[in-house]
Amino acid sequence: MSTDYSDLQRRMEGAINAFKHDLASLRTGRASSNLLDPIHVQAYGSSMPLNQVATVSVPEPRMISVSVWDKSMVGAVDRAIRESNLGFNPIVDGTNLRIPLPELNEQRRKELVKIAHTYAENAKVATRHVRRDGMDALKKAEKDGDISQDDQRVQSDKVQKLTDDTISQIDSLLAGKEAEIMQV
Structure with a gap:
């Protein structure tokens, strides 16, 4: 034994x-797609993780880009990000949301x-x-x-x-x- x-x-x-x-999930001043992992969006009558309604990418070191698949979901995604207490202010551009990361x-x-x-x-x-x-x-x-x-x-x-x-x-x-x- x-x-x-x-x-x-x-x-x-x-x-x-x-x-x-x-x-x-900790924000270090550098953008990471993981920063948005905790966010859930009210979509189609239920709460879904953000990555199930949009593609999250990092085009620049201080910018996160969220590309929403369904045009009708843009408002819900924007609201979910703003209400997440992560301190993000998305800029809506059609079906894309750009999230600039402020200096810490x-x-x-x-x-x-x-x-x-x-x-x-x-x-x-x-x-x-x-x-x-x-x-x-x-x-x-x-x-x-x-x-x-x-x-x-x-x-x-x-x-x-x-x-x-x-x-x-x-x-x-x-x-x-x-x-x-x-x-x-």
Whole structure:
């Protein structure tokens, strides 16, 4: 009996991937099509993700372009973007909406860094939960007599190393995002 390291590793990688997704939604002054991911549009009697009623592209570093497929949906898309609390002001041009990204001021940059730190902490907590599950399984296996005390110690060290590696990966992703946000 031994702990399933591939499962622990998969779950820790899941925490990292969720963290990467959270970071992608943070606005850094550079345009990204991911910035509009949280927006839902009231379309055809239901709430739909923006990417199901329009094509989102980034033609310039500080501009997002939204090309609405159905002409009758332009107003709803414009309204959804304005009401999203993301601070965007779309310019309507036929079935296209151009969204210029304003420069980030110092205060807003610091707020974004705080948000990034919150996301990082959430990812670390998720990682520690996975470690705890692994350690509990090892203790139970030793108690049940499935593994010796020495094996339990060796495997616990492996689980801890996996945790440390994951947390350092989260820290380096955070440092990169922080540098990107603070870059003027």
